[in-house]
Amino acid sequence: MKITDLTWLVKFTNGDEARMKKYTALFVQQIPTFIETTGNAIDKKDFDQVARSIHSFKAQLLYFGLKESHHLAEDIELICKRGTAQNDIKEKFLLLKDHCLQAAQELGS
């Protein structure tokens, strides 16, 4: 089952394939950096950086139809900001990472 849903993007671009490709390429291109930056920040327990990285990236998840991943990202950001239940972050991030990698595979093909 596909994790991405391009309904919003099609509407936003009026079905202009060139623009859709441009935004998709930019999104897919940012995924490895996002995963690396956030993963490193989690390893270093730098939760401010985790929150910053997630915050900056999460809107794109919505625009590419990854609603569940967006909720997950919001959860992680909130946990980082509240400073509670930080043990859950790694587990949630691994799930978010899987979502992003799957999205990259779907959109890249």
Next chain:
Amino acid sequence: MFRFFVIDDDATMREMVSDFVKRKYPDAQVFTFETGEAALVELHRKPEIFILDYQLDSKVAGAMNGIEVLKRIKELLPHTPILILSSQEDPQVASDTILYGAYDYIVKNENSFQRLEIMINNSTGHLSLNKMFRLQKSVNLILGILFLVVLGFVIYNRLFNN
């Protein structure tokens, strides 16, 4: 023709916002920046509308946040509308940006571009009105000066030609 400054640390968002503005306002000039610092050194381009993200330090560590950039712009260009476009849903952040002079606060979600268009229309409407008022003021001033010149001429003629 309006000049837009789009400030967002996310490359996809910068492109999407920039393309959206260019499509809706084909005459507009759009300049994009990753940080507030980069935008502030380009103010000589006389931007007329800002679309500003709140969190700007995800790529450049220590970059000014949206409120700091907003305050700086308001010091330098107090009448220029600034629309905040952010993923930050904290009401305190939203109210702070309005308190410091933002024209509106728009949360990044599926509806944000519709709201952005409305707010751009409202703010450009105000800009057009302001331009019209300024033009009207100039016309009034010229007419006033012209009236005084004519009046002076009439008085001069009456006094010295009779």
